[in-house]
Amino acid sequence: MEPSAAPTLRTLLSHAELRLSLVTPEDALESDARDRGVLDTGVLDKEVQWVHNSDLVDPTPFLSDGLLLLTTGSQLGDHDERAAADYVARLVRRGVLALGFGSGVHRQGVPDELIAACTEIGLALFEVPYDIPFLAIARVHAGAIAAHAYARRTWALEAHRALAVAALRPRGLESALSELSRRLGCWVGLFDASGALAHQHPSSDSEQTDAVAGEVAALLGRGGSASRTVEDGTEAFTIFTLGRTGQLRGALAIAAAALDPETRAVVSSVIAMAGLALEQNEQLARARRRLRTQVLSTLLTDDPAPARRVLGSLPPAPVVVAVAETDRPGTVIDWWDRLDGGAFVAESPEVLVMCVGASQAGMLDRLAGRFALRIGVSDAVDYAAFSRAHAQALTALRRGGAGVTRYADATSGGVLDALDTEEARLLARSRLAPLHADDPATGADLARTLRVWLEHDAHSEHTAAALGIHRHTLRTRLAHAGTLLGTDLSSFPARAELWAALHAAGSGV
Structure with missing residues (x-):
């Protein structure tokens, strides 16, 4: 539905009244120069920015990229192949798209050495008849530019x-x-704040959209x-x-x-429209999140009836409950909602x-x-x-550590592993502090003695042997520790409590 393309050399050559003729045939140029790796294919279909004329030996200081240059060839010597090759090379390096030669002014027809140089390097060359002034070519091209600009503005108004x-x-x-x-006339995709594809037209293969999604996620x-x-x-x-710096709502690709x-x-x-719509959606989402927080408080009473009355439905039992620490709860909730997998998600x-x-x-x-979340997951209930x-x-x-940790795995070590908390360690070390206070004075290492004694089921002879001390010394130490x-x-x-304290205090005790 877009308007016609910008004016190119091909469209200029198609004007019958100018009677321009391509001297270097397109097929010949492509087949010959492609072998040398020097031809930029599609040269006739590139946009021509402007038409300029010059007979300078080196006009490049006065040229810009994308020009079509016209010349009468007065600066070129007769049959000077080297001069023609150098002249054409300078034009190509400057970004000149094509060269038009005015025939009959200084030379009748296009010089063979100029044709050879243009063919060799891949520069399109066309002949301008003697009775066609350069100004006429510039005027036709200017008219094409104006028509194209008008068509573009008309297209933009219709699109709006x-x-x-x-x-x-x-x-x-x-x-x-x-x-x-x-x-x-191309693919358009909308990505949300998490970098996930929220809408696309037309549908595209997942490999392509995944590649774009990766770039979007990096940008967001x-x-x-x-x-x-x-x-x-x-x-x-x-x-x-989409959105303000620090408050991005997504991206448009x-x-x-x-x-x-x-x-x-x-x-x-469209960007402004999408930003406004996503901002309004965010306000509605915040209201929904507050409602879900209230629903969560009712679920924690172990009565799902109020939640069902508010939400209409809940995930079918049995269910697992999961918790995660995140500084982007809204983004995670949006991701869940888009999946529409019947999950209930709420912030506490x-x-x-x-x-x-x-x-x-x-x-x-x-x-x-x-x-990249840490998630704890319950048993099914x-x-x-x-x-x-x-x-x-x-x-x-x-x-748990990184990723998902399930309760069954986290507690597989037994009841004593549940003491692996900072509060339990603090309590245990306080309880065992008298032993450490006494050790520097006696050198008895009472905490280690107690640990080895309990590991040997309070068996005095086995413990004494493991410690390398006499059993009477062991009895003295145990009585002093008590x-x-x-x-x-x-x-x-008492022994069970002591063992739990030693376990909770850690290996350093």
Whole structure:
């Protein structure tokens, strides 16, 4: 639906009234120069920025890229192949697209040495008849530029009108993005704040969209408002962030590299529209998150009835409860909502809480990998045990490492492993402090003596042998330790408490 392309050398050659003739045939140029790796194919279809004429030996200081140069050849010597080759090489290095030779002014016809030089290096060369002034060529090209500019402005106005109409339809933002894709004639994708693809038109293969999503995620990760052009194999994409610096709401990706002013203006209007729509969506999302936090408080009472009345439904039991620490709870919740997998996700003051059907628990691994989260997961339970499952998930999170830690794995070491908390260590070390206070004076190493004694089931002879001391010395130490601790070590409860304290205090005790 875009207007015709900008004027090129091919369109200029097609003007019958100018009677321009290509001296270096396109097929011959491509086949001959491609073998030498010097021809930029499609030279006749490149946009011509302007038409200029000069008979200087070296006009390059006065030229710009993308020009079509006209000359009468007065600066070229007769049959001077070296001069012709050097002249053409200078033009190509400067970015001249094509050379027009005015025949009949100084030379009848185009010189053979100039044809050979242009063919060799891949510069298009055409002949201008004697009765066609250079000014006529410049005037025709200027008219083509003006017509193209008018067509572009007309296209932009129509595109703006069509986008405004599309925005009024249901799901207005998605309709506007699809309309933009049709107007540009290329793929358009909308990514959310997490870098996940939220909408695309037309549908594209996952390999392509995954490559673009990686670039989008990197751009969003920097947190600044920006645009960037990236290449993916043979295709190029332009990416625009949506939202303010520090509060990015997503990104818009377009399968196009160079955008002219009219296209950029149309895209800018869609960017503004998308930013506003996403900001409004964020406000609604914050309200929904507050509601879910309240629903979570009712679930923690082990009564799912109020939650079902508010939400309409919950994940089918049995369920697992998961908790995660994240500084981007809104982004994670949006990701879950987009999956529409029937999960319940809510924020609590310290963690993000998720409730999913036991059969869908594998999604938690995917979540952890995508957002680099630590997640604790409970055993499968019914809603009547939701609070217990929540406590299990917190324990798994506290004791787990990177990724997903399940409660069953976190507690596989036994009851004593549950003492591996800072509070338990502090209490245990305080309880055993009298032993350490006494050791420097006596050198008895009472804590180690007690540990070895308990490891040998309170068997005096085996313990004495392991410590390399006499059993009477061992009895003396045990009695002294009992006095310091204020406990009777002959009873099992005292020994059990001592063993737990030594375990919780750590290997350094």
